[in-house]
Amino acid sequence: MALTLGATACGHAAVPGPTPADVRNLTFTSSWTVTRTAPLRDGEYREPLAPGSATQLVVRLVAAAFGSVGRREIGAAILVTEPGGSGSFYELALLVNRSGRWENTGVVTLGDRVKIGSLRIEDGAVVVVMTVHGSRDAMCCPTERLTRRFRVEGDRLVSDSGRVVIGKRLW
Numbered sequence: 001m002a003l004t005l006g007a008t009a010c011g012h013a014a015v016p017g018p019t020p021a022d023v024r025n026l027t028f029t030s031s032w033t034v035t036r037t038a039p040l041r042d043g044e045y046r047e048p049l050a051p052g053s054a055t056q057l058v059v060r061l062v063a064a065a066f067g068s069v070g071r072r073e074i075g076a077a078i079l080v081t082e083p084g085g086s087g088s089f090y091e092l093a094l095l096v097n098r099s100g101r102w103e104n105t106g107v108v109t110l111g112d113r114v115k116i117g118s119l120r121i122e123d124g125a126v127v128v129v130m131t132v133h134g135s136r137d138a139m140c141c142p143t144e145r146l147t148r149r150f151r152v153e154g155d156r157l158v159s160d161s162g163r164v165v166i167g168k169r170l171w
Contacts, residue, residue, distance in 0.1 A: 025040055065121050077092075125160060
């Protein structure tokens, strides 16, 4: 599910952030790539999985939100990495505005084959609503809806309280 890139801010007027085109062309930290970075172009980065391989590792931008935490302008982006197998690994990246230039300063893992519902910045935290795998769910079909909150400490994201279950969708 692709989400619209947008700006939100703690119930106030939107904080000026990068335009969607800017976010789609930022460089993000990635533990999956050879260089440990994913310089996105039009929201995507690709590299061969191995030298000479036709299979590619793909990193894509899924969502972004911008706002304020204290007096700092921050952004958050969700990236999905597909390393050539059946997994789709989601990560939340912190963006910090340094003198008008946005920089990715931290990344946390959200999970494999999760479904993102929303991303926002509110009450001084980055909030992700998503559906994850319950204890009896097949990898294809997560059903447990939860909200994760992350505080910004310096230039990194810290989980506020782990998992907050909202409800379980039954098939």
